[in-house]
Amino acid sequence: MDVDGIERVVCGYNKIPNENGNQLIEVMYYLKPINLSFLQKLFNIDPNHPDPGVVDIIDCYEINEEQAKALQPYVIDGVIDLEKYDFMLECHAKEYKWDPTNLLQ
Numbered sequence: 001m002d003v004d005g006i007e008r009v010v011c012g013y014n015k016i017p018n019e020n021g022n023q024l025i026e027v028m029y030y031l032k033p034i035n036l037s038f039l040q041k042l043f044n045i046d047p048n049h050p051d052p053g054v055v056d057i058i059d060c061y062e063i064n065e066e067q068a069k070a071l072q073p074y075v076i077d078g079v080i081d082l083e084k085y086d087f088m089l090e091c092h093a094k095e096y097k098w099d100p101t102n103l104l105q
Helices: 037-042 064-075
Strands: 006-014 023-029 085-093
Touching: 037 064, 064 085
Parallel strands: none
Antiparallel strands: 006 023, 006 085
């Protein structure tokens, strides 16, 4: 069972840190519905882990090449290009809509 009220996204971060040492988000790709057990297996998450943030994959996870290939069919309007960005699997409240024109510099 998945967590109500959240949606998972794939976020791409600039590979070059800014002057403060932070990698800024450049792209955010929404995902089609995806089975939680599939994600647990893909990210090697123990479904019996005591932390619900881990089990429900609420935390952020770096995406490697194998995971990028497995996630790509679920990406809406984007390509997980690991040569261009460092990608993370993340989540946020369903009501949140990312606005790339409002990036923190």
